[in-house]
Amino acid sequence: MHDLRRPLILTLFLFLLLSAGQVYGKVYIDIGSPSFQKFPIAIADFKPFRPVADKGDLPVWFSDTLSRNLTITGYFNVLDRRAFLEDPQAGITAEGIRFEDWTVIGAEYLVKGGFHTDGRELVTEFRLFDVVRGELLVGKRYTGRPEDRNRMVMQFVNEILLSLTGEAGLFDTQVAFVRKGDAPADIYAINFDGSDLRRITNYNALTLAPRWSPDGRFLAFTSYRDGNPDIYLLDLRNNSTRKIAFYPGLNLPGSWSQDSARLLVTLSRDGNQEIYDMNVGSLLLQRLTRDFSIDVSPVRSSDEKRIAFVSNRNGSPQIYIMDADGGSVRRLTDQGNYNTSPAWSPKGNRIAYEGSVNGRFQIFTIDAEGGDPQQLTFEGGDHESPSWSPDGRYLVYSVRVGGRSRIEIMNAGGQNVRVLYQGNDVSQSPVWSPRLR
Amino acid sequence: MRKNWLWVGLIALVLCLSVAFLTGCAKKAALKDGALVTTQEQKAAASGTSVTAAQARAQDDAAARERALREQALREKAAREAAEKAAREAADKAKQEAKAKAAAILKELQIADIYFDFDKYNLRPDAQEILKKGAPAYLKYRDYKLVVEGHCDERGTAEYNLALGEKRATEAAKYLANLGIEKERIKTISYGKEMPRDKGHDEAAWAKNRRAHFVIFPPVK
Numbered sequence: 001m002h003d004l005r006r007p008l009i010l011t012l013f014l015f016l017l018l019s020a021g022q023v024y025g026k027v028y029i030d031i032g033s034p035s036f037q038k039f040p041i042a043i044a045d046f047k048p049f050r051p052v053a054d055k056g057d058l059p060v061w062f063s064d065t066l067s068r069n070l071t072i073t074g075y076f077n078v079l080d081r082r083a084f085l086e087d088p089q090a091g092i093t094a095e096g097i098r099f100e101d102w103t104v105i106g107a108e109y110l111v112k113g114g115f116h117t118d119g120r121e122l123v124t125e126f127r128l129f130d131v132v133r134g135e136l137l138v139g140k141r142y143t144g145r146p147e148d149r150n151r152m153v154m155q156f157v158n159e160i161l162l163s164l165t166g167e168a169g170l171f172d173t174q175v176a177f178v179r180k181g182d183a184p185a186d187i188y189a190i191n192f193d194g195s196d197l198r199r200i201t202n203y204n205a206l207t208l209a210p211r212w213s214p215d216g217r218f219l220a221f222t223s224y225r226d227g228n229p230d231i232y233l234l235d236l237r238n239n240s241t242r243k244i245a246f247y248p249g250l251n252l253p254g255s256w257s258q259d260s261a262r263l264l265v266t267l268s269r270d271g272n273q274e275i276y277d278m279n280v281g282s283l284l285l286q287r288l289t290r291d292f293s294i295d296v297s298p299v300r301s302s303d304e305k306r307i308a309f310v311s312n313r314n315g316s317p318q319i320y321i322m323d324a325d326g327g328s329v330r331r332l333t334d335q336g337n338y339n340t341s342p343a344w345s346p347k348g349n350r351i352a353y354e355g356s357v358n359g360r361f362q363i364f365t366i367d368a369e370g371g372d373p374q375q376l377t378f379e380g381g382d383h384e385s386p387s388w389s390p391d392g393r394y395l396v397y398s399v400r401v402g403g404r405s406r407i408e409i410m411n412a413g414g415q416n417v418r419v420l421y422q423g424n425d426v427s428q429s430p431v432w433s434p435r436l437r
Numbered sequence: 438m439r440k441n442w443l444w445v446g447l448i449a450l451v452l453c454l455s456v457a458f459l460t461g462c463a464k465k466a467a468l469k470d471g472a473l474v475t476t477q478e479q480k481a482a483a484s485g486t487s488v489t490a491a492q493a494r495a496q497d498d499a500a501a502r503e504r505a506l507r508e509q510a511l512r513e514k515a516a517r518e519a520a521e522k523a524a525r526e527a528a529d530k531a532k533q534e535a536k537a538k539a540a541a542i543l544k545e546l547q548i549a550d551i552y553f554d555f556d557k558y559n560l561r562p563d564a565q566e567i568l569k570k571g572a573p574a575y576l577k578y579r580d581y582k583l584v585v586e587g588h589c590d591e592r593g594t595a596e597y598n599l600a601l602g603e604k605r606a607t608e609a610a611k612y613l614a615n616l617g618i619e620k621e622r623i624k625t626i627s628y629g630k631e632m633p634r635d636k637g638h639d640e641a642a643w644a645k646n647r648r649a650h651f652v653i654f655p656p657v658k
Contacts, residue, residue: 178595185631206631208595228626229599250603250627252596266600271607273600294600310597316556317597338556340594354594361593384594400591402638429595 028166036413038077039164042084042107042131043067046124047092049116058115058149062124065153066111072193073161073169074394074416079107092127094136102131109137111160122146126156128163138163167391172437175387175396175420176200176210176219177407177430187221189433190407190421197421200234209429211253213260216436218280220244220253220263231265233280244283254298254309255344264288264298264307275309275326288326299344299351300324301368308332308342308351308368319353321368332370341385344368345412347392352376354384354397363397365412376414387431388412396420396430539655545574546581548651550634551609552644555590558604560612564649568609571651572616580656583618585610587627588634588650590643595629602627609649 030036046062063081070076086101092112102110110129115122121143128138138159142152158168176189187200187210201207203225211220219234231245231253245251249268254275256263263278267285275298276285289295293313300307304324311320316337322329333339338356345351349368354361357375361382366373377383381401388395396409406422407430421427548571551564560568575581587606589598606625614620635642 180631206628208599208631249625250599252599266596268600268603273603294597294604296600297594297596310594312556317593338593340597356593382592403636 028164039075039109040077040079040106041070041109041111042079042102042105043070043081043111044084044086044092044113045081045088046112047114049114049123049125062113062115062149062153063111065150066157069153069157069169069171069193070160072418073157074411074418075161075165079105092125094129094134097129097131099129099131099134107131109160109164111156113156117146118143120145122149122152124149124152126152126159128156128160167393170389170391170394170435172435173390174433174436175407175409175430176212176433177398177421178208178210178428179423180426180428181423184224187219188427194420209252210431211256211263212431212433213256214258214434215260216434217260220256222252231263244280245278252296255300257300257304264300266296266298275307277324286325288322289329290326297341299342301344302346302348306368308344310340310342319351332366332368333373334370335373339364343386343388343395345388345392346390350412352386352388352395354386363395363414374414376410385429389432390434394432396432398428398430400426400428542574542578542581543653543655546571546578546583546653548583550648550650553605553647553649555592555643555647556601558587558601558608560608564609565612568612569616572613572618575613575618575622579622582622582624582654583613584624584626584652584654585613586650586652587625588632588646588648589630590646591630591633591638592643593630595631599627599629602629605647605649609651 043063043066045059047059067078071078083105085105086098090096090098092114097110097112108131110131111126112129113124113126115124117123122145123141123143125139125141127136129135130137140156140159142155144152154169154171158171161167161169170192173192174189175192176187178185179188183202183204184206186202186207188197189200190197200210200219201221201223203223205223205225206229207221207223207225208229209222212218213220217236219236221232221234222229223232226243226246228246228248229250229252230243231251233242233244234240235242245265245267247267247269250266250273252266254264254266261280263280265276265278266273267276268274270287272292273294273296274287274291275289275295276287278285288298288307289309289311291311291313293311294317295309295311298307298309306321307324308319308321310317312318314331317340318334319332319339319342320329321332332351333353333355336355336357338361339353341354343352350365351368352363352365355364360380361384362375363377363383363386364373364375376395377397381399384398384400386395386397392412394409394411396407399406399408403426404424405427407420407427408417409420410417549567551560551567553564554561575583585606587602587604589602589605603625606627610623610625613623630646633642633646634648635645
């Protein structure tokens with residue numbers, strides 16, 4: 001958790017202003033559209049600029065690491081280097097590249113780069129070319145310790161994504177989820193690329209429903225550590241925990257406000273599950289729902305004017321929308337007899353949720369006005385608890401088959417499924433973090 | 438075992454002391470706990486005509502006293518052990534009776550699990566029957582409390598199931614309150630789908646997991 005928060009000590013500069021001019025005002029390909037084709041990209045092995053005594057595997061390490069991280073995004077089709085026609089001695093500047101050598105093998109984009117050591121420092125250059133138009137899109141030089149090279153690659157992958165899609169990558173994000181292994185249930189977190197799985201809570205008691213604050217500082221969750229399901233707040237800066245809701249009955253966290261000052265919660269302190277807006281500083285509550293049925297799982301819209309939640313007020317669990325003050329409640333989902341786990345896209349107006357189809361749970365999205373429902377998953381097993389990436393381009397969710405489950409990521413259109421975590425136990429309720437800088 | 442050694446040691450000590458006192462013509466050899474030996478006898482022994490005869494007699498007396506002491510000690514020990522055993526047995530019996538009584542009360546108070554239909558929390562007739570049978574014991578033993586746990590099967594969202602489990606527990610608690618058990622004595626807690634009783638993944642397992650479970654809380658002594 002702390003690695004990503006450490007300031008990146010890299011000096012970098014744009015060494016060609018040309019690229020900045022081109023990025024400005026560019027119209028991006030809509031990567032969320034069903035007709036989107038992955039970017040065909042070639043990544044040449046890196047070159048030592050000067051004869052480096054022990055270059056080791058670095059030329060291939062750079063190209064392999066770039067390939068792996070670009071593939072993870074789901075937006076790139078990285079071409080096999082065995083198909084490359086170019087003379088490996090060719091240069092890394094536009095003048096030294098025969099672009100037709102790349103277009104003829106199907107590439108539209110090309111990454112080239114080089115490196116040298118300067119004393120104890122490693123100096124690297126990365127360049128992204130549009131080979132169809134024969135021009136440089138982005139060029140970056142990074143200087144740092146040799147151990148920082150992985151972060152140099154991540155940084156440039158972000159530059160590539162920014163240049164081609166208008167949005168940086170998600171390498172500074174994590175997914176928290178509930179894992180039921182030997183302990184009753186604990187919260188774990190894992191990096192976007194599937195690395196660094198680690199345990200966040202360890203109370204030897206049921207611990208559920210993690211919720212990141214938008215500033216990345218807090219993780220709210222429910223734990224039975226004192227017997228009752230109470231809400232706790234973990235401060236990730238100093239690892240301290242504070243109990244913020246411990247009324248008789250259920251205490252469950254919902255979504256935060258953008259300023260990380262208020263938390264929607266479900267409490268049954270008034271005899272029935274109702275939704276409240278809690279000020280995390282003063283712990284004062286504003287009650288939003290008044291109904292004798294179940295009201296649970298509140299999420300705010302990105303503009304914070306509306307709240308989606310689950311209620312069974314008409315017999316079966318369905319998703320409803322209300323105003324931020326609890327007014328004008330209307331039903332959103334009207335197909336199927338079990339629709340729960342709403343997640344409001346941080347960009348745009350779509351709500352992801354899980355719905356029962358022939359006794360199995362699948363992930364859907366729907367417009368906040370109720371139009372255009374789309375089923376995104378179709379396979380066997382139960383697909384549950386969708387959560388959006390901060391850029392609104394991906395969904396993370398759990399898939400359970402019998403007593404085993406995995407955490408998967410797909411893009412917002414339901415394509416490019418990637419397994420983020422798979423164990424021999426039950427993992428559920430994944431939630432995507434904000435960008436953690 | 439230790440007690441036996443103590444007694445043997447004590448007897449040996451008494452013996453040594455008495456022999457030492459008597460052979461040394463001690464005028465007032467009084468044994469602290471030898472109740473059989475009187476000062477009169479000692480005086481008589483001491484005023485004997487012949488020293489050797491007195492000594493021989495003293496030795497005989499000592500042997501007799503030793504025997505008497507040993508017998509006395511054994512008698513006392515047996516009596517003490519018998520008393521202790523009787524007390525212990527009485528205590529054990531009382532304890533067991535109390536235990537059996539407590540177990541009988543717990544058995545009387547234990548309400549069987551009740552089951553629910555999928556995504557429902559209304560009490561089925563079979564569940565109502567179980568609660569009607571279970572409630573009277575709580576009217577009889579008024580210092581016992583109970584916790585109603587609500588559980589769900591593994592299908593559906595963790596959060597919705599926590600709410601559903603709570604509804605199930607609350608419905609059962611309300612029904613019991615209507616049967617006369619004070620509300621203050623009934624607590625509810627939901628574990629949602631997190632603590633299945635049957636780990637299976639079919640309808641047979643699910644049916645067992647959609648339940649309310651009753652936990653008795655005896656009075657704190």
